[in-house]
Amino acid sequence: MPEVETIKNELSPHVVGRQFSGVSLCDAKLVRQPSAEELCHRLVGQKINALERRGKYLMFRLSHGGVLVLHLRMSGTLLLDPPQPDPYTRVVFHLDNGSQLVFSDRRRLGTIWLLDSEQAIIGKLGPEPLAPEFTPQTLAGRLHRYQAPIKAVLLDQTVIAGIGNMYADEALFSAGIHPLTKAASLSPEEVQRLYRAIHNVLQSAIADKGASTDTYKRPNGQLGSAHFNFRVAHRGGKPCPVCGTAIRRLAIRNRGSYFCPQCQGLQANVVYNYE
DNA sequence: CCCGGAACCTGAAGGC
DNA sequence: TGCCTTCAGGTTCCGG
Numbered sequence: 262m263p264e265v266e267t268i269k270n271e272l273s274p275h276v277v278g279r280q281f282s283g284v285s286l287c288d289a290k291l292v293r294q295p296s297a298e299e300l301c302h303r304l305v306g307q308k309i310n311a312l313e314r315r316g317k318y319l320m321f322r323l324s325h326g327g328v329l330v331l332h333l334r335m336s337g338t339l340l341l342d343p344p345q346p347d348p349y350t351r352v353v354f355h356l357d358n359g360s361q362l363v364f365s366d367r368r369r370l371g372t373i374w375l376l377d378s379e380q381a382i383i384g385k386l387g388p389e390p391l392a393p394e395f396t397p398q399t400l401a402g403r404l405h406r407y408q409a410p411i412k413a414v415l416l417d418q419t420v421i422a423g424i425g426n427m428y429a430d431e432a433l434f435s436a437g438i439h440p441l442t443k444a445a446s447l448s449p450e451e452v453q454r455l456y457r458a459i460h461n462v463l464q465s466a467i468a469d470k471g472a473s474t475d476t477y478k479r480p481n482g483q484l485g486s487a488h489f490n491f492r493v494a495h496r497g498g499k500p501c502p503v504c505g506t507a508i509r510r511l512a513i514r515n516r517g518s519y520f521c522p523q524c525q526g527l528q529a530n531v532v533y534n535y536e
Numbered sequence: 537c538c539c540g541g542a543a544c545c546t547g548a549a550g551g552c
Numbered sequence: 553t554g555c556c557t558t559c560a561g562g563t564t565c566c567g568g
Contacts, residue, residue, distance in 0.1 A: 262561095264561065317562075332562080332563080333561080333562090334545095334561080334562050335545090335546095335560065335561055335563095336545090336546080336547090336560080349546090366545095366546095368544090368545050368546045369545050370544065370545055370546090370562070370563085372563090406538090407538080407539090408539080409538075409539060409540085413539085413540085416562085418562090418563080425561055426560090426561070426562080427561065471561090472561070473561095474560080474561070475548095475561060476547095476560090495560090514539090514540065514541080515540085515541065515542075516560095517559070517560080
């Protein structure tokens with residue numbers, strides 16, 4: 262989400278008010294709805310009224326009433342007028358000022374929709390974690406019915422929208438909570454700590470323009486720097502910055518989960534066995 | 537409804 | 553060098 266937020270913020274001044282003058286579709290598989298041909302046809306001539314983010318979805322609000330929805334998934338980026346051709350270019354959007362907006366996606370998991378309303382896509386998302394109405398009570402209320410590991414629940418976008426794998430690991434470390442803790446078993450104090458941790462981790466990552474651990478780049482081609490502040494994510498085997506214990510890695514719901522076994526020690530409410 | 541695992545894709549990195 | 557395995561910013565579908 263910090264990556265999508267950065268793209269939205271940095272792209273907005275360059276694309277809002279512009280018109281799509283053409284679309285070069287290099288990879289029709291990215292288009293979910295309607296057909297690739299129809300999307301290209303219907304987009305041309307539409308003005309971009311606004312750029313918005315909801316969860317990890319990016320939405321171009323269009324002058325004819327529709328909305329272009331993008332999801333970058335694992336390896337997608339949006340580049341504005343890249344100086345060199347990007348080898349993973351999937352779609353090029355041409356704007357009426359001559360600019361090119363390039364959707365680059367190494368793993369080809371990204372998706373695009375052109376819809377009358379975004380509700381079918383984002384309707385089931387949970388609350389935005391940085392919205393003022395998202396409170397520790399909201400968080401507690403959403404966590405209490407899940408017996409699954411808190412790490413898995415944080416990644417469930419219908420519970421909270423926007424927390425990715427690395428940020429879930431960082432938030433749990435910051436809150437001192439083991440990733441296998443049952444979500445429903447968290448005490449009010451732990452929920453409070455987790456709430457603050459989610460806020461801090463996401464806000465600091467947005468301030469750092471996202472994390473470039475892999476393919477992510479800002480629209481101008483520069484890298485984000487949020488990963489330089491990671492304390493456990495992607496740091497398996499390295500010493501914990503707080504206590505020096507080696508960071509461990511576990512697979513939880515098929516996602517790598519990094520944590521410090523000392524700082525996020527086994528509490529009574531960690532009932533899952535591991536190792 | 538809840539939970540866990542596999543599938544969707546491609547490429548980089550490390551082990552043998 | 554070359555082959556094989558694992559891992560990677562995420563979501564969705566399919567069983568139990």
